[in-house]
Amino acid sequence: MAFILLLIAIVPLGLAVKSKGKMFGKLGIFLTYAAFVLQLVYFVVRWVAVDHAPVSNMYEFMTFFGIMLTGSYLIIHFLYKQLVVGLFTIPVSLIILGYGSVFAKEVSPLVPSLQSHWLTIHVMTVAFSSAILSVSFATGLIFLLRTLDVSKKSISTYSLEFVLYCLVVVIGFIGISTFFSLTAYDLQVQFENAQGQSEKAVYSMKPLIVNKGxxxxxxxxxxxxxxTNKIDAKKLNSIVWAFMIGTVLYTAIRLVTRKSVSVILKPWTSRVQPQLMDEISYRAVVIGFPLFALGGLLFAMIWAQIAWSRYWGWDPKEVWALITFLFYAAFLHFRLSKGWEGEKTAWLAIIGFGIIVFNQVFVNLVIAGLHSYA
Incomplete structure (x- = not known):
């Protein structure tokens, strides 16, 4: 229900942005608030039902991430009253929620390493901080669409179009996952893992890529x-399907409209004040960065000590959390010390979001590590 309300909210928000109609804007915000409340109710009910914070698997984490992104936008709206930010943030939230929905929703007993309150604190803080940082991605995207001449060919316009293509790829993944789910596709394969032991994997999508043998x-x-058996071929198979279907979808959009996606979206930013988008992007990083430092590093290390008796082990997830921290530290350094603003920091915000997505998706799903369960 909340997903549908958010989907509907995009329409009045879009009309308000184009026409400055106050009634449309109020309706869009009301629907967003209603959806957010329903999301929080769902989160609390699931927490009570499973008797632990529902952030222990990919479905639960991505759902909470999407909820927090919706909430982050509402905070931004309260402060800045910029409907256009919602017009771009809510679709990203829907993509995150849709992506999370393709994973198993069943409740399963927590493994010992997950039975810690510090896990809850760590994961929820990471999700909230990532959501706030994602707002800077949306405002950076708006800034670039507003200021770049997307009708001309340049490195900047090609790069912007690639970012939008990647979003379409995720939509393609959601679509193909839903299709295979509706057809109840299920194929079990067996192979020898990297340790030479027999292992089974159940493919929910037609296997294009498998482990050796x-x-x-x-x-x-x-x-x-x-x-190679060092890589989870089943999960990589899902990523390949995503790019295949996403590319087909993107190509269809280009053929039908005869326009790039950036050209299609640019008119919705015609009334935007670029300086304000730049300010919101900066403020989002100022708030999100220290929260991520707490959740992604400090709280994570406390949990790691409890779960695995060491604070740091150079696990892929830990490494990419550190990379994320260092990247946003560099963002603030360049902003405050070098005077970077406008287009430069807009690109940094987009790259930062890409790092967050890579960490939460590719590292979790493909690269083997202690966080592979997530």
Missing amino acids: AVTENGDAVGLFEM
């Missing part, structure tokens, strides 16, 4: 390409 239960060969 993978066969079906009947001993039949499967897949078009084989990967």
Whole structure:
């Protein structure tokens, strides 16, 4: 229900941005608030039902991430009254929620390493800080659409179009995942893992990529390409499907409209004040960065000590959390010391969001590590 309300809210927000109609704007914000309240109710009810904070798997984390992004926008709206930020932030929230929905929603017992209150504090802080930092992505995107001449060919316009293409890819992933889910596709394969032990994997999408030596239960060969057993081929298979379908969807948009996605979106930013978008982007990083430092590093290390008896182990997730921290530290350094603003920091905000997504998606799903369960 909350997802539908957010989807509907985009329409009056878009009309308000184009026409400055106050009634449309009020309706869009009302629907967003209503959706946010329903999301919080769902989160609390699930927490009570499972008897622990529902942030222990990909479905739960991405759902909470999406909820916090909606909440972050509402905070920004309260401070700045910029409906256009919602017009770009809410679709990102919907993409995150839709992406999370493709993962298993079933409740399962927590493994020992997850049975800690510090896990709850760590993950919820990371999700909230990532959501705030994601607002800087939305405002950076708005800034670039407003200030760049997207009708001309340049490195900047090509880069902006690539960012939008990546968003379409995620939408494609949600679509193809939903399709296979509706068809109840299920194929079990077995192979030898990196330790030489027999392992089974259940594919919910037709396997294009499998681990080396993978066969079906009947001993039949499967897949078009084989990967080293150090990589989770099943999850990589999902990413390949996402890019395939996303590319088809993006191409269809280009063929039907005969325009790039950036050209399609640019008119919605015609009334935007670029300096204000730059300020909101900066403020979002100022708030999100220290919160991420707490959740992604300090609280994470406390939890790691409890779970694995060490504060730091150079696990891929830990490394990318550190990279995220250092990147946003550099963002603030360049902003405050070098005077970077406008287009430069807009690109930094977009790159930062890309790092967050890479950390939460690719590192979690493909690279083997202690966080592979997430």
